[in-house]
Amino acid sequence: MRAGKLIGKIGVGLAAALLAIGAHPGAAFAAPLPALDLRYAGPRRTLMGNLVGGYALANLTLSARRLLHGLEASASAYNLFDKSYADPGGAEHVQDSLPQDGRSFRVKVTASF
Numbered sequence: 001m002r003a004g005k006l007i008g009k010i011g012v013g014l015a016a017a018l019l020a021i022g023a024h025p026g027a028a029f030a031a032p033l034p035a036l037d038l039r040y041a042g043p044r045r046t047l048m049g050n051l052v053g054g055y056a057l058a059n060l061t062l063s064a065r066r067l068l069h070g071l072e073a074s075a076s077a078y079n080l081f082d083k084s085y086a087d088p089g090g091a092e093h094v095q096d097s098l099p100q101d102g103r104s105f106r107v108k109v110t111a112s113f
Contacts, residue, residue: 013042013054032062046088046096055085072110079103 020035037059044052058081063074079102086097 013040015040032064035061035063037061041087044088047091048096050096052086052088052097055083057081057083057085070112072112074106074108076106076108077103078106 015038017038018035019038021033039057039059040054042054044054046052057079059076059078060080061074061076063072065072067073079100082103084099084102086099089095089098
């Protein structure tokens, strides 16, 4: 489905934006860098004709490359403002709408040698 397509009498709006700050290319070790991911979905109809509301989400990630030799780390917060929302279920689902996760966190450390 493409953005702006009408489903019933509801127009679907989808948008995403990513703001990331890059490291100085000559830096030997990088300080944590922020990235803000913004997503929007307008109201949508389910297969049964019901309506799931639109939502806007913000995700934030701090990442550090070259933290130490061969070590990278990142910490992310998803659904930063703990928005309660659902997406329409597909034909393969029993549910008409699928509630999505609230705020969640992830920490990742990668070592290469």
